[in-house]
Amino acid sequence: MEHQPINLEDKLNKFTEYWSPKIIAKMNNYHFKLSKFKGEFVWHNHTTTDETFLVLDGAMTIEFRDGKVELHEGEMIIVPKGVEHKPSALNECKVLLIEPAGTINTGNAGGELTAKDNVWI
Numbered sequence: 001m002e003h004q005p006i007n008l009e010d011k012l013n014k015f016t017e018y019w020s021p022k023i024i025a026k027m028n029n030y031h032f033k034l035s036k037f038k039g040e041f042v043w044h045n046h047t048t049t050d051e052t053f054l055v056l057d058g059a060m061t062i063e064f065r066d067g068k069v070e071l072h073e074g075e076m077i078i079v080p081k082g083v084e085h086k087p088s089a090l091n092e093c094k095v096l097l098i099e100p101a102g103t104i105n106t107g108n109a110g111g112e113l114t115a116k117d118n119v120w121i
Contacts, residue, residue, distance in 0.1 A: 011024050016036070018092075019036075019037065020115045034121070035094075035095050040086065041088060042109045045084045045107050050099075054076040056095060057073055060093040060095065
C-alpha cells in the first residue's frame with residue numbers, strides 16, 4: 001500500500017547538515033523539504049516563485065531589505081517571488097519549506113551554500 005504517513009521527526013533525524021534541504025514529499029509540482037538552519041544564510045531571491053517557511057522547532061529570523069521577521073515554532077511566512085531575503089538562526093532551527101520542484105535554495109545568489117537539488121530522504 002502506497003498510503004503511508006511521513007514522520008517529520010524521523011526524517012529530520014536522518015541528516016545533520018545545515019542549509020541543505022531534503023525532499024520528503026511531492027504534491028503536483030511542489031516539493032515539501034525539511035531543512036535545519038543555524039548561523040547566517042546568503043542574501044538571495046527567487047525570481048519566479050514564492051517560498052514558504054514553516055518553523056517546526058526552534059526560532060529563526062528572515063531579514064528583508066526593509067526590516068526583519070522573527071519566526072518561532074508553529075509560525076510560518078510566505079516570501080513573495082523576487083523579494084530579497086536572508087534567513088538566519090542563532091541556534092538550530094528545523095524548518096519545512098514548500099516550493100516548486102527544482103527551486104534552488106540560494107536562488108539567484110549561488111555560492112558555496114547552494115544545496116544539491118532533488119535529494120530525497
